């Protein structure tokens with residue numbers, strides 16, 4: 001068998017088409033690459049793109065109904081704006097500090113002090129109102145959103161006038177109860193703890209290639225067509241009211257459930273429909289927690305994956321050994 | 329109580345090499361690469377990229393155990409190539425693909441914003 005010389009490249013050139021891009025949501029098509037690449041990007045977006053989250057809490061006073069650990073855990077889960085995270089250091093790699101103080105390279109300090117007065121009603125302690133950051137770049141996402149709204153920078157199609165703008169509820173304090181604490185937020189990744197994951201959901205699907213055997217389809221009566229179209233649990237097909245022809249109205253609604261294929265067989269019309277997954281075309285949906293924008297998440301995932309690949313290169317001493325070994 | 333620390337999954341311990349490889353003792357041009365603190369993310373893209381190389385006769389990967397944080401990539405090549413050459417080539421190709429993808433995304437974002445401005 002003829003084999004090419006070494007050093008030839010087998011690189012792919014993926015194509016991208018963005019369908020929708022909002023601050024915390026993206027839908028795009030990725031073509032001319034394989035499922036392993038799509039899946040690697042998905043996995044990196046979920047578990048390996050760094051963000052900042054609260055990781056150390058010193059409680060000064062807590063007379064609320066929730067115990068200290070419970071509150072510390074809740075604080076950790078609050079998404080913080082993390083556009084600066086790629087440029088930060090991990091605490092364990094930071095040589096400028098001992099890892100538990102406030103160090104500008106690897107951590108951000110937060111303060112919280114709330115007390116329900118003796119006469120007042122139940123006080124809601126929230127991420128918007130009560131959690132104070134010492135670094136304006138890193139703050140709860142709802143605070144950043146409020147700030148952008150005040151500046152008028154939020155796109156109208158992103159605004160949600162009916163939404164709840166009270167932020168994230170941390171704890172409720174009753175008369176006389178108090179919560180005071182200091183917290184340190186650090187850079188981390190979702191692989192360590194899910195609180196560091198910038199992804200709410202990242203999914204991809206194979207684009208389906210749906211082919212109707214028109215000749216066979218025309219042997220069906222309108223009732224048979226309707227019953228076949230309705231056999232699909234999701235609305236993939238439709239009947240043209242004018243021509244009474246079956247058309248594919250939404251190929252991506254197909255969930256690879258095989259129902260329409262089984263139905264065709266049950267009707268004695270095998271081969272009525274052929275559905276294949278296009279193995280090099282994917283439709284991605286990316287939703288973030290707000291810690292990063294969807295676009296930042298995608299770009300950072302590509303950067304992180306490249307760094308990972310770079311880290312698994314053979315070192316020079318390995319390669320020499322390999323060459324030497326090959327000649328033995 | 330005896331659970332490993334979470335960071336064990338992605339921090340390479342001091343004194344351990346990130347990548348090491350061992351030639352097969354019986355088969356020519358076959359070797360196993362052990363990559364420390366990596367998983368399916370890297371293992372699978374490497375395997376699939378290696379399959380694109382016609383000089384690669386076999387490429388596979390495995391995670392030996394969920395508590396052993398490493399992947400083993402096994403490569404067998406034709407005599408024109410060698411496992412180390414194929415491995416390095418696969419990484420180079422993947423890196424260039426991602427570089428390309430990043431550019432494609434930046435360009436597409438600009439085109440998308442242009443489309444949005446023009447109102448469709």
Ligand SMILES: [Zn+2]
Pocket residue numbers: 091094095096097098099103104105106107
């Ligand atoms: Zn530090």
